[in-house]
Amino acid sequence: MTDKGAPLLALDKVETRIGPYHILHGVDLVVPEGGATMLLGRNGAGKTTTARTVMALWRASAGSITFGGRDITREDAPTIARLGVGYVPESMGIFSDLTVAENLRLAAISGHLDPKRLDVIFSAFPAIKRFWLGRAGTLSGGQKQMLSIARAIVEPRRLLIIDEPTKGLAPAIIANMIGVFRDLKATGVTILMIEQNFALARAIGDTVAVMEDGRIVHHGSMAELADDDALQRRLLGLSMSAHQ
Amino acid sequence: MSNPVTAPTTSDIPRQPLDWLPVALPLMVAIAAFPLVGNPWTWLTLTVAGLAMGMIIFMVSSGLMLVFGLMDVLNFGHGAFIALGAYVGLAVLMPLTPWVEATSVLLNSAVFALALCAGVIVAGVVGFVFDRLLIQPVYGNHLKQILMTTGGLIIVEQLIRAIWGSETVSFNLPASLRGSWLLGEAAVERYRIVALGIGSAVFLGLLLVLTRTRIGLMIRAGVENREMLEAMGYRTRHLFVGVFVVGAMLAGLGGVMWGLYLQNFTASIGAQINVLIFIVIIIGGLGSTTGCLIGALLVGLTSNYVGFAAPKIALFSNILLMLLILLWRPQGLYRVVDR
Known part of the structure; x- marks a missing residue:
């Protein structure tokens, strides 16, 4: 409420x-x-x-x-x-050795990804979907920022x-x-x-x-x-x- | 809002291709050693012995790979858990000598499994106490870690001497694990084949946990950015205590296997192999399970081939191996952790 x-x-x-x-x-x-x-x-x-x-x-x-x-x-x-409280630090805090998917799975404390929220994330940040299985460390600076924000909103x-x-x-x-x-x-x-x-x-x-x-x-x-x-x-x- | 979608399964970013060269290294070393050894049956015997020795070294090293490689804890006391494993294994086997000497594979397997379990559990419990008393107060300070863990190793060694004595202890393998199978003119010891099997299971288990489970994800993420993992809602302190305890348990398992491999040892069994373990981890690359396995196999193979072909330089072979690997890849065969 x-x-x-x-x-x-x-x-x-x-x-x-x-x-x-x-x-x-x-x-x-x-x-x-x-x-x-x-x-x-x-x-x-x-x-x-x-x-x-x-x-x-x-x-x-x-x-x-x-x-x-x-x-x-x-x-x-x-x-x-x-x-x-979701936190997106200035340094982005991306786990570069993990894939984009693993970064998001870890951010979901409940242990599972909600397809509806994932849909919202993919609409806002198409790169997240495109690079889903890529290592987060290989993303550009802007894509890392998108991933960092996506992680913070992967759950309510x-x-x-x-x-x-x-x-x-x-x-x-x-x-x-x-x-x-x-x-x-x-x-x-x-x-x-x-x-x-x-x-x-x-x-x-x-x-x-x-x-x-x-x-x-x-x-x-x-x-x-x-x-x-x-x-x-x-x-x-x-x-x-x-x-x- | 558009219709919900499921997570994609493909990626435009090509997956990083597996770096096969380090995987092929043990094979290349074995092939290169063939002309030095000469006789193919001797070569086969040395190769199986080297692989088995490498597997046991992997088992004793894998715990430190987690603790030093991933958690960045410079644990010079790792040998204490190996020694504990070896002596606890002995303490199980000695009173159960009838089972050890029985001609029943079932009884032999049961006593062997009991020794392994006891070694793992005792090392795990002592590892938990070790972590609380010696590691946590000096977390993040390498110099103090060296001092504290070396002190811990000395204390555990002296306790072992107080309980089991200073003399060299010796015992027999369970009857079914003694002797060799003959492959042509090559003798392949049974225990070494068992060691290969157990070592492979440990390797696959570690690999699966670290890459396919949520705990593995948390460990890998926590190693890279512990603070961020906490800001996402995970308590890393409990996680890292768990990793340390598992590291100690693996050392206990390796200790039982190493003790049975040597069959004669003293309380210094752990301290004696400490340097070799650090060599394996440095060769493999910090935090890499696959690198640790390849490093251990290379050490095992090289020791056997050099010990046979050029015994005078056998003492230096591991240092020489590490030097060559680091000249080729200064971060080790595979690097997981940037440090």
């Missing part, structure tokens, strides 16, 4: 340290259920650390994280994944955390991705996406959070940010005209 607009994921004053480095300095972030929240910010702002902290791949040293009303701050990554998820899915991809592939993410949103899944490409962020996002130096410095609707050139320049150091 989805309660559109109610927070699905909430971070409250989350701090993360990696070795001697203090990366997150009290992140407050709310991801409403049923939409796409874009996490923007310059390189090194702490976006990827935030995603990894939610997934428990790095531990929050202070603050709390709740998912669907449940405190997951001290849970481990497998538990969080089994609560219905409540939340998808996607870290820079368009990094290094050709414009034609990015245009295809926008369509895929819109279709995904239409299925009711909640998306938290880290993205540097503002055109894509504007096309998909409902809400936006901007990070700087390990803190959320702006939180609001995407439409509001897209309409305010001055705000964009102040927060992101960019103007919409450069991304039309």
Whole structure:
């Protein structure tokens, strides 16, 4: 059951340290259920650390994280994944020695692939079907990204955390991705996406959070940010005209 | 939404063709050795002996192939499980001497199977304790792994000495496994044929589990990117404990077989073969089951041929073999894990 607009994921004053480095300095972030929240910010702002902290791949040293009303701050990554959180890391995390089919079979925790979901994946990413029995390591960068996203949606998820899915991809592939993410949103899944490409962020996002130096410095609707050139320049150091 | 489709069965990407050259290497070595040996019956005897020795070496090495090759745990204590297997096998065979000496194939097979099972179980249990006490605290740190596992090997060896004594122990094979079959003028020992059969079964079993089962998929994926596997919902800690225990069990099985092959050994039986096992794994390529088997067969064949034709260089033959293979393929015959 989805309660559109109610927070699905909430971070409250989350701090993360990696070795001697203090990366997150009290992140407050709310991801409403049923939409796409874009996490923007310059390189090194702490976006990827935030995603990894939610997934428990790095531990929050202070603050709390709740998912669907449940405190997951001290849970481990497998538990969080089994609560219905799909994760697409920046590095894609493809198992290159396994075939495309094996990558997807492994991503299906239930142990079997749902033909209907497979159909959706094949429609969105025809390359997945074409290279089904090929080793994932032989795929191109764009195809690996498609496989990484396909893995995250091979079973129903409540939340998808996607870290820079368009990094290094050709414009034609990015245009295809926008369509895929819109279709995904239409299925009711909640998306938290880290993205540097503002055109894509504007096309998909409902809400936006901007990070700087390990803190959320702006939180609001995407439409509001897209309409305010001055705000964009102040927060992101960019103007919409450069991304039309 | 379009109609549901089933998973495709073909791929536009051509499957990587199997690299046959390493598979053909043992055959090439055997053919090359023929003129050196001269007599065809002697050559046949040496070849079967070499293959059987290779199979037993594969059995003792396959556990470390999983633990070092796949899990990246530099386990210098692997020999402890081999020694345990050999002594536990002995502990089963000695009190059941009437079954060992009986002329009944059934009783001989039963006592042999009991020895194998006991060796596997004890090595597995000790492997579990070994993993909890010595491996997990130093996971990811090679230097500490060497120190801890070497210490573990010494402790197990001393415990064996305390229980079974320091002297060389000797025992007989079950009656049906003694002696040879004659093929022309070639003598083929029965036990070596049994070793070939058991080794082949271990190889096929490992290959099937790693490539055809979900557990195998998880192991292969976890070796490449453990963090991603956890982010997909799998607990890798339990998985890797299981792999270590299976590695120890395989060493226990190999230990029983190696002990029966030698028939005379001391508590150092495991430590003595440790270096040879690392040579086999390095020749085969990290994490490759097929590479491990071919490496072991090459070591077995080379040892027998060189021991016969040029005994003076027999001590160096394995090092020389490893050197030649690494000059040809610096990553070993087959590489599964990039490290």
